[in-house]
Amino acid sequence: MLTLDANIWVAAFDPRDRFHARSVAFLRAVAQKGLDLHGPAFVPLEVACALARRAGDSAVGTVVGERLRAHPALALHRLDERFLETARELGIQFLLRGGDALYAATAKLLEAPLISWDDELVERAKAVTPDTWLTAHA
Amino acid sequence: MLGMKATIDVPDELYRRVKAQSALMGRAVREVTIELYQRWLGELPATPPPHSPEQWLDEWLLLGDSLLLYAPKGPTATEILSADRNRLDPR
Numbered sequence: 203m204l205t206l207d208a209n210i211w212v213a214a215f216d217p218r219d220r221f222h223a224r225s226v227a228f229l230r231a232v233a234q235k236g237l238d239l240h241g242p243a244f245v246p247l248e249v250a251c252a253l254a255r256r257a258g259d260s261a262v263g264t265v266v267g268e269r270l271r272a273h274p275a276l277a278l279h280r281l282d283e284r285f286l287e288t289a290r291e292l293g294i295q296f297l298l299r300g301g302d303a304l305y306a307a308t309a310k311l312l313e314a315p316l317i318s319w320d321d322e323l324v325e326r327a328k329a330v331t332p333d334t335w336l337t338a339h340a
Numbered sequence: 341m342l343g344m345k346a347t348i349d350v351p352d353e354l355y356r357r358v359k360a361q362s363a364l365m366g367r368a369v370r371e372v373t374i375e376l377y378q379r380w381l382g383e384l385p386a387t388p389p390p391h392s393p394e395q396w397l398d399e400w401l402l403l404g405d406s407l408l409l410y411a412p413k414g415p416t417a418t419e420i421l422s423a424d425r426n427r428l429d430p431r
Contacts, residue, residue, distance in 0.1 A: 209418045214397070215404035216417040226401065233393035248421065253407075256417040261360050262407045269403065275393045299425055319418060320425075 203238045205309040207318035208248035210332060211270060215253060221319050221332075228317070228332030231339070239276045240314050242285070242304040246270045246278070279308055296326040305329075 213221035214229055232239065246267045254263025271278070279285065285307055292310060293303030302320065306327040309316035316329040323329040330338075350358075362369050391399070415423065 209421050211400075212417040212421055215400060216408055217405055218408070219416040219418050221418055226397070229397050230394065233397055236393075252417050252421040252424065255420050256415075257408055257411045259407075261356070264357060265360060265403065265407070269400065272391075273393070273396050274391055301425060320422070 203240060203312060203314035204232060204335075205240045205305060205312065205314045205316045206245075206276075207305055207316065207320060207323065207329070208241070208245050208252070209319045210317060211245070211249050212252050212256075213319065215249075215266065216256060224332055225319075228336055231336055233275070235339075237275070238314075239273070240308055240312050241276065241278055242308050243278045243280050244301075244304065248301075279312075285311065292327070298322070298327060302327065 209221070210225050210228065213219040213225040216222060219225075249270055250263040250267030253266045254260055256262075270276070281289075281304065285304075288311055289300075289303040289307035292298065292306040293300060296303075296306065298306060299322070302323055305316055305318065305323065306329075308314070309327075309329075315335075316323065316327060317332055317335055318324060318329040319331060320329065324331060358372065359369055362372050
């Protein structure tokens with residue numbers, strides 16, 4: 203099981219993104235291994251908004267948000283009271299941004315390592331980059 | 341194939357999304373509509389077989405190629421995402 207940051211989905215979608223090829227390689231590897239993927243329920247929101255802004259087209263946001271929710275191995279988790287309490291504790295402990303704490307909470311509650319391109323999540327919340335994960339699981 | 345002509349009122353937003361999704365999948369709205377009728381009548385499985393994660397990824401990449409082909413120059417999607425997360429930091 204793995205927890206994925208929105209930036210991996212977004213980078214894989216955008217062919218001009220500097221993390222594109224490495225994100226695709228990572229997503230293909232986890233697909234081939236049949237791993238379950240997780241994220242907080244707001245992942246489609248982050249992905250849809252970022253890609254709509256990238257495209258300059260609201261319709262793109264609508265399509266990608268729906269498509270991401272249809273991923274056969276991705277489970278999205280509701281931000282209930284327990285979840286938010288864990289996120290608050292982790293956010294305070296590791297000095298995270300609020301949104302980032304939701305990813306850290308998903309990883310902790312599910313014991314599913316967090317994968318991200320975000321330097322701050324790597325430095326403060328024990329996330330690993332897709333490159334690091336691929337190297338360790340080649 | 342000739343058949344009965346039917347005129348129905350569809351909410352604007354719903355039709356816009358159906359049309360966009362059909363175009364992305366290279367299918368005509370008419371073709372999609374007939375398929376939905378057949379599913380409702382039980383002539384086709386209620387839901388299409390689930391994609392594998394690899395099939396899903398291939399479609400995700402195709403969507404990205406087609407939908408961002410004419411995207412304006414500027415920051416990439418991860419740069420936009422990162423900037424959104426950091427928006428208040430410099431202040």
